[in-house]
Amino acid sequence: MLGQRIRQARLAADLTLEALGNELGVTKAAIQKYERGSSTPDSSKLLALAKTCGIRTEYFFRQSTVELSGIEFRKNVDFGKRRSEAARIRIAEMAEKRVEILDAFPESPIPDFAVPDGIPERIEALEDIEAMAERVRRAWHLGMNPIADLTAELESFGLLVMAIDVEHPGFSGMTATALAADKSYHVIAVSSRWPGDRQRFTLAHELAHIVLAGRLANGVDEEKACDRFAGAFLAPKEAVIKELGAQRKRLEPLELYRLKHEYGLSMMGWLIRAFQCGVIGEDTRLRTMKAFSRRGWRTREPWDALPAETPRQFEQLVYRALAEDHITETKAAGLLDISRMRFYQERFMEPVDAAAHQ
Ligand SMILES: [Zn+2]
Known part of the structure; x- marks a missing residue:
């Protein structure tokens, strides 16, 4: 399942195997292996994958x-x-x-x-x-x-x-x-x-x-x-x-x-x-x-x-x-695709200023 989700995230971000590999500092073949499930990215690579594809890591573990x-x-x-x-x-x-x-x-x-x-x-x-x-x-x-x-x-x-x-x-x-x-x-x-x-x-x-x-x-x-x-x-x-x-x-x-x-x-x-x-x-x-x-x-x-x-x-x-x-709050933040921190701010309608973003 993880491999399939990685492939979907890559396609959704409109990235080629090569482009995603370059972003992560790995080869095109390495990405192919992730997608086929013949190797599994470690947690830091998974984070980088999520960031590059503009999604949250939980996407990789959710069944469609x-x-x-x-x-x-x-x-x-x-x-x-x-x-x-x-x-x-x-x-x-x-x-x-x-x-x-x-x-x-x-x-x-x-x-x-x-x-x-x-x-x-x-x-x-x-x-x-x-x-x-x-x-x-x-x-x-x-x-x-x-x-x-x-x-x-x-x-x-x-x-x-x-x-x-x-x-x-x-x-x-x-x-x-x-x-x-x-x-x-x-x-x-x-x-x-x-x-x-x-x-x-x-x-x-x-x-x-x-x-x-x-x-x-x-x-x-x-x-x-x-x-x-x-x-x-x-x-x-x-x-x-x-x-x-x-x-x-x-x-x-x-x-x-x-x-x-x-x-x-x-x-x-x-x-x-x-x-x-x-x-x-x-x-x-x-x-x-x-x-x-x-x-x-x-x-x-x-x-x-x-x-x-x-x-x-x-x-x-x-x-x-x-x-x-x-x-739950965690679920709500996840669905809205925002961090817990930002979710709290929005939920309690706190003023959005530089300090609040710390
Ligand atoms: Zn029509």
Whole structure:
């Protein structure tokens, strides 16, 4: 088991045998032996391994209890196999911790995710998705207002949302099913480095894959359907018409910028929604898109980016489990991946200053 965990830690850190060997001052062959289990690193090497791979040593001795299946990377074109594997292992590790904290409670503190009842069984055309997105919003009591924190909403409905720090621009999100001992969970992972509008659109798009599964008629493109759902979920038709009016010939960039920050949907997303909801015609859509391209806004939208979202449910549940005596302090610190010292500071909300770090 130790060998397998060392291999996983190395892959998760995206290191070659050679690179890890160099960090530890041993040969590539020595690392290979550790991974095959034909030799065992001593405790100082194990510490160095953990440090280099950015994990805690306890990782090496924990049996993996959660399996990720049905893994899908969204548009995986230039992300690469090795990087995908690194992301997979890191997400599996996070999923394991999530499941562990949920299992610590005598009764699960979150509901089992369920697609709402009463949504259409069949989607015959992309336009049907408008009504579908509204039904889902209503079923979840989201009304027609902006969704302030989509991550928190999805977490509260039982999805496991993860934000992982991936530097490579080819990463565009991942979904999987986490299989635990007696339960399974939908996992959606986004990059913590993305602006909020990109994270939210990806989350809503992946939610659409789950909600629309088995409902699309032949000939309805699933990716297009999921994009349509994402837009309609973030900015429902009713809201689009309320904000922009029913018929427009031109849209001002500043309007779109303000709406982006209010609804957490990109300026480009608003332009597309305006077209989909019949507010603007094809000519206005094309003209505005060209203007966006000219100004470089299709690569990077102007002014402030939308702040990124951060999943917070996990940390909250750790503290809740601690308060209700379901877990110990050591366990809590381990799950949060911080030292006991820092954990004490945070638990008792001590001021963080230089002296406190001694
Ligand atoms: Zn998709």
